[in-house]
Amino acid sequence: MLAFAASRSSSHPRIADSRRGFLLASCDTQSGACLTNDQLCRLIDAVAVHRDRQAFASLFQYFAPRLKSYGLKRGVDATTAEELVQETMLTVWRKAATFDAGRATAPTWIFTIVRNKRIDMLRRAGYPEVDLGEASEIAAAEPAADDILTLVQAGSALRAAMTTLPREQLEVLQKAYLQDKSHRVIADEMSLPLGTVKSRIRLALARLRLALPE
Amino acid sequence: MIRHHPPLELLFDYATGVAEEGAALVIATHASLCASCGALVRTLEAVGGEVLDDIAPEAVSADLLPCLMERLNDEPAPGNWPAVADAETRAVIPYPLLPYVSTGLDKVGWQTVGWFHQEFCLPLADKRVKTCLMKLARGSIIPKHGHGGNEYSVVLHGGYRDGDKRYFRGDFSWKTTEDVHQPIVDDDGDCTCLVVLEAPLTLTGAAA
Numbered sequence: 001m002l003a004f005a006a007s008r009s010s011s012h013p014r015i016a017d018s019r020r021g022f023l024l025a026s027c028d029t030q031s032g033a034c035l036t037n038d039q040l041c042r043l044i045d046a047v048a049v050h051r052d053r054q055a056f057a058s059l060f061q062y063f064a065p066r067l068k069s070y071g072l073k074r075g076v077d078a079t080t081a082e083e084l085v086q087e088t089m090l091t092v093w094r095k096a097a098t099f100d101a102g103r104a105t106a107p108t109w110i111f112t113i114v115r116n117k118r119i120d121m122l123r124r125a126g127y128p129e130v131d132l133g134e135a136s137e138i139a140a141a142e143p144a145a146d147d148i149l150t151l152v153q154a155g156s157a158l159r160a161a162m163t164t165l166p167r168e169q170l171e172v173l174q175k176a177y178l179q180d181k182s183h184r185v186i187a188d189e190m191s192l193p194l195g196t197v198k199s200r201i202r203l204a205l206a207r208l209r210l211a212l213p214e
Numbered sequence: 215m216i217r218h219h220p221p222l223e224l225l226f227d228y229a230t231g232v233a234e235e236g237a238a239l240v241i242a243t244h245a246s247l248c249a250s251c252g253a254l255v256r257t258l259e260a261v262g263g264e265v266l267d268d269i270a271p272e273a274v275s276a277d278l279l280p281c282l283m284e285r286l287n288d289e290p291a292p293g294n295w296p297a298v299a300d301a302e303t304r305a306v307i308p309y310p311l312l313p314y315v316s317t318g319l320d321k322v323g324w325q326t327v328g329w330f331h332q333e334f335c336l337p338l339a340d341k342r343v344k345t346c347l348m349k350l351a352r353g354s355i356i357p358k359h360g361h362g363g364n365e366y367s368v369v370l371h372g373g374y375r376d377g378d379k380r381y382f383r384g385d386f387s388w389k390t391t392e393d394v395h396q397p398i399v400d401d402d403g404d405c406t407c408l409v410v411l412e413a414p415l416t417l418t419g420a421a422a
Contacts, residue, residue, distance in 0.1 A: 090282070
């Protein structure tokens, strides 16, 4: 884990540099750092169905360092960031059965959990979730194989599209996701007019949408 | 067919997690009713998933995993999802709002505000804004008013018209301090909306 953390620069990693997993065979398997979405989904399933602690530990190895980094970037101290990791992973344990691989990739699901948990912890207020698969009816709603394929395609398309974004668009986009800052603050920090920040985000999102199948 | 949607910025603020509680609730409610905004939110969240996946990891304390595994021992076995409200409530209330009306829509504490207007304020943590369900009687004409701050709303049941625009279930409306309007509820039934008011309304005169 440490070796992997050290191998990354602390500046913004370019997405193209870090496309592990899907293609790269040579990575540190000890750290669980190079699991594919398929593998991650199977681990979540094992937690959901068998309450599999080993699978849970593997998910922890993969996500905990990322979640801690997310917390730190969003401005909480190290202790709070680790609390955020714990709360997020506990939610993964509790809600594994609601994860729907036909609707989201594993990192996307975990992103929504950590986003919501951080807000819970900071504001002592819940963050409403968009119709997460009508939780009560989820058992009946097995996604069709076609849907899963589409999602996988959409996921790869999105990743591919992100690697082609101009650096300045990607940078603004990452800032928006990783920092609890309004567009105005991002603009001030980057010494850019507010309109430029907004238009970069718009352009980036338009480009990403184009890459996705309808 | 939903015709009125939130602007991309609001969906983006929701997905990145910077939307305030009330605004987030309206966005989540709309996106749960609107297939295209729902898909857009999923896409924006998928971007978040990619950003999270690509983040430079930070090593966590060595005792974090053992400590968490210990906590799993105290976790109850996952039970069934609690039964939520009645079918009628489920038909009107989208998923993000259900926690607030789990007793059923007819049993929440509706308060009569005027001749044509009942409301139920949702117990959000953020007390700076007023977030409520409003039930407006059929055919009622809301007095012409302006807004002291942003007003976000989503129709849950019934419909109304506002100038030359018509709003039905799922339609989203965003009014700012610039806007003065006078919605008129459709004649064919009551209209229930989720409304978030960042500041009180300002009456601009008698209904014209």
